[in-house]
Amino acid sequence: MPRDLSGYLREEVKTTPFCPGCGHGILMGAILRAIDALGLSMDEMLFVSGIGCAAWIPSPNFKADTLHTLHGRALAFATGAKLFNPKLKTLVVSGDGDLSSIGGNHLIHAARRDLDVAVICANNQIYGMTGGQVASTTPLGSLSATTPRGNPYRPFDLCRLVQAAGASYVARYAVVQPLLLQQAIQRALVTPGFGFVEALSPCPTQYGRRNRVGDVAELMKQLQGALVSREGAETLPETDRASRIVYGEFVP
Numbered sequence: 001m002p003r004d005l006s007g008y009l010r011e012e013v014k015t016t017p018f019c020p021g022c023g024h025g026i027l028m029g030a031i032l033r034a035i036d037a038l039g040l041s042m043d044e045m046l047f048v049s050g051i052g053c054a055a056w057i058p059s060p061n062f063k064a065d066t067l068h069t070l071h072g073r074a075l076a077f078a079t080g081a082k083l084f085n086p087k088l089k090t091l092v093v094s095g096d097g098d099l100s101s102i103g104g105n106h107l108i109h110a111a112r113r114d115l116d117v118a119v120i121c122a123n124n125q126i127y128g129m130t131g132g133q134v135a136s137t138t139p140l141g142s143l144s145a146t147t148p149r150g151n152p153y154r155p156f157d158l159c160r161l162v163q164a165a166g167a168s169y170v171a172r173y174a175v176v177q178p179l180l181l182q183q184a185i186q187r188a189l190v191t192p193g194f195g196f197v198e199a200l201s202p203c204p205t206q207y208g209r210r211n212r213v214g215d216v217a218e219l220m221k222q223l224q225g226a227l228v229s230r231e232g233a234e235t236l237p238e239t240d241r242a243s244r245i246v247y248g249e250f251v252p
Contacts, residue, residue: 034185
């Protein structure tokens with residue numbers, strides 16, 4: 001039987017702010033299960049987030065100390081908190097727009113310094129909360145509020161970016177792989193240095209609707225179908241690789 005995780009949540013918060021079909025609820029469960037599996041004390045943890053849908057995962061839901069910071073500045077605040085109190089188990093949970101677009105420079109340098117924090121980037125490939133604008137992770141050709149004719153730019157490969165900057169642990173899994181995602185979060189939490197997990201989480205309201213995939217089940221199936229392991233990607237023809245998403249551990 002799954003463990004009861006209600007002790008990690010604030011009693012006064014009765015609902016989450018996520019849209020129906022949003023993958024962030026699955027991610028929230030994976031984070032709490034990872035913390036529970038490791039036996040970590042919430043009293044010794046700090047959760048930091050910026051602005052966006054994913055930033056609402058720890059704040060106000062988790063019964064712990066949280067910093068809900070300026071847009072793009074989650075890692076800057078986390079750096080200050082970790083330097084002031086190195087004993088804190090610091091976990092940053094925020095979205096792709098917050099961490100890799102507005103806060104992209106902080107992400108690169110935190111990885112370069114190998115700052116001893118864990119970072120979960122909930123990547124829904126679009127600015128979900130602020131209007132559906134194109135993000136640095138939006139796939140080529142995808143529709144958004146600011147690219148009505150299709151995104152003309154290549155997206156960041158966040159795992160490769162953070163790996164190149166020098167992070168100690170880097171992994172990518174989707175919310176349709178909840179056990180693997182949980183295990184990666186656990187690894188990020190216990191690995192000394194900068195641990196980074198990219199969690200692919202579909203957004204039916206902004207990305208799905210704008211790209212004419214309004215059915216949540218279909219959106220999840222498309223995500224599942226696009227996934228390919230690192231080993232499997234090596235055998236794919238070059239013409240097929242652009243449409244696939246490679247998952248796994250990039251820096252174990």
